[in-house]
Amino acid sequence: MKSSPEKVNLVSVNLHHMETRRKFLTKSLLTLGAATMGTKSLFATEDNLAKSGKLRIQQNDVILFQGDSITDAGRNRENLKPNDTGAFGHGYAMMAAATLLNKYADKNIQVYNRGISGNRVPDLIKRWDVDALQLRPNILSILIGVNDFWRTVDRGAQNTPQQYKQQYQQLLDTTLKQLPEVKLIIGEPFGVRNVKHVTDAWYPTFTDYQEAAKEIAKEYNATFLPFQSVFDKAASRGSGGYWTTDGVHTSMAGANLMAEAWLNLIK
Amino acid sequence: MKSSPEKVNLVSVNLHHMETRRKFLTKSLLTLGAATMGTKSLFATEDNLAKSGKLRIQQNDVILFQGDSITDAGRNRENLKPNDTGAFGHGYAMMAAATLLNKYADKNIQVYNRGISGNRVPDLIKRWDVDALQLRPNILSILIGVNDFWRTVDRGAQNTPQQYKQQYQQLLDTTLKQLPEVKLIIGEPFGVRNVKHVTDAWYPTFTDYQEAAKEIAKEYNATFLPFQSVFDKAASRGSGGYWTTDGVHTSMAGANLMAEAWLNLIK
Numbered sequence: 273m274k275s276s277p278e279k280v281n282l283v284s285v286n287l288h289h290m291e292t293r294r295k296f297l298t299k300s301l302l303t304l305g306a307a308t309m310g311t312k313s314l315f316a317t318e319d320n321l322a323k324s325g326k327l328r329i330q331q332n333d334v335i336l337f338q339g340d341s342i343t344d345a346g347r348n349r350e351n352l353k354p355n356d357t358g359a360f361g362h363g364y365a366m367m368a369a370a371t372l373l374n375k376y377a378d379k380n381i382q383v384y385n386r387g388i389s390g391n392r393v394p395d396l397i398k399r400w401d402v403d404a405l406q407l408r409p410n411i412l413s414i415l416i417g418v419n420d421f422w423r424t425v426d427r428g429a430q431n432t433p434q435q436y437k438q439q440y441q442q443l444l445d446t447t448l449k450q451l452p453e454v455k456l457i458i459g460e461p462f463g464v465r466n467v468k469h470v471t472d473a474w475y476p477t478f479t480d481y482q483e484a485a486k487e488i489a490k491e492y493n494a495t496f497l498p499f500q501s502v503f504d505k506a507a508s509r510g511s512g513g514y515w516t517t518d519g520v521h522t523s524m525a526g527a528n529l530m531a532e533a534w535l536n537l538i539k
Numbered sequence: 540m541k542s543s544p545e546k547v548n549l550v551s552v553n554l555h556h557m558e559t560r561r562k563f564l565t566k567s568l569l570t571l572g573a574a575t576m577g578t579k580s581l582f583a584t585e586d587n588l589a590k591s592g593k594l595r596i597q598q599n600d601v602i603l604f605q606g607d608s609i610t611d612a613g614r615n616r617e618n619l620k621p622n623d624t625g626a627f628g629h630g631y632a633m634m635a636a637a638t639l640l641n642k643y644a645d646k647n648i649q650v651y652n653r654g655i656s657g658n659r660v661p662d663l664i665k666r667w668d669v670d671a672l673q674l675r676p677n678i679l680s681i682l683i684g685v686n687d688f689w690r691t692v693d694r695g696a697q698n699t700p701q702q703y704k705q706q707y708q709q710l711l712d713t714t715l716k717q718l719p720e721v722k723l724i725i726g727e728p729f730g731v732r733n734v735k736h737v738t739d740a741w742y743p744t745f746t747d748y749q750e751a752a753k754e755i756a757k758e759y760n761a762t763f764l765p766f767q768s769v770f771d772k773a774a775s776r777g778s779g780g781y782w783t784t785d786g787v788h789t790s791m792a793g794a795n796l797m798a799e800a801w802l803n804l805i806k
Contacts, residue, residue: 355790355791355792356790356791357629357789357790357791357794358629360629360791362624362627362629362633366629366791367634367637369791370634370791370792370794370795370798371795373790373791373792373795374792374793374795374796374799377773377776377777377781377782377792378776378777506644509644509645510644510645514644515644522624523622523623523624523640524622524623524624524627524633524636524637524640525622525637525640525641525644526641527624527637528637528638528640528641529641531637532641
């Protein structure tokens, strides 16, 4: 059963500036009596959110990595199993998942990778019901945006940071409607400047996409993972070509750098 | 230029029981005047050995993972590059290498994986010149032995723990002749009992192979990595089927468990 993204404008875009979309959505659902639908009160949602601290892995957690090629990283897309080597590729998602599966072996967690190379936000929206909502993640980590921008540079696609933001909001509205308790991690799209694809032509527009992702994370009480800062900081230890193969995709070192940053969000 | 393993009986098997083979070999080479052949004194060898402490990663280190399928882990054997995602497969060697490359980004290290599925010690001996010695590793990590035993169970191969030990000694004698300063890590062959292949028929003979690996590590002043203990201890956190897919090969969790243990050997 596929949900229709365009029907999901449940949440008004005119939010009070001090109120997050998530709070608004929670209240809307409460008003609708949705609080009685689950086994837990929706008030628990707030307790589960990562506001400033780290995320806690809990018994039976389902953890989903979503995104583009950086998340996909050559995974076998025919293999849909959680926790399975063949389903994970060789990127940060695999490295983070492997560490989680080791460290939290007693928690019976299920970790999925559903990144798909080339994806932009509209691609995620199209496949979101099957590739995210139906998996019912407790922790949903999304890294999307570099292609949303990049295709405007290399293939003449039409897009703006504002459109990217609106589409991302639509995706997350859909998500929170179905999974009001999900803990969100939003990764900052990144580029390592002056390595192959990431030329001066990317700037300053690309930074507006990065800013949009950051704003969205705040708006949805998501944990923001500032990958650009992670790579910028790593520049003191290795060249851009050491961490990425082309400015966008990671080397082994870069994938580990990202996984390390991701795992640092976890208690 | 291939070295001929059968010609390598440089070191007498009749060592004084308090004297390691490495010391003996060093002395033999000194006697032969070999100390003047390298840029560093062979006496430095002793300083670089890990006796009880951890190994230190140094500038320009070459680190080589050698072994069987557990090390190979589906790597692309056509890709011989160091530090390259495609060359590493998805096992503990990849996970350990990725962490090393991140953590020691400023050290200009080169990490190789040359594990080959199905290998036993005689297979390593045959390809050792090209796949180990010519790479001139500073740190050489070897995990070999499960197939040496396993083939006696599933394919009627003839082998004994004593033969395994003698062949392993031959391999290391060859190694130390060419690379007297190499730091050795010897992984204990392991099996997770009662998971698929690892039946009661493995015991007690398999433990004699494990004991041989341990004795060899001591004899050659290698750092011994007691993988069996690592998996035994992990049993309190997850089932055997959680850590391995078949008692021998690792899941993502198991590969990470091994990588973690490997990395714990490093400062």
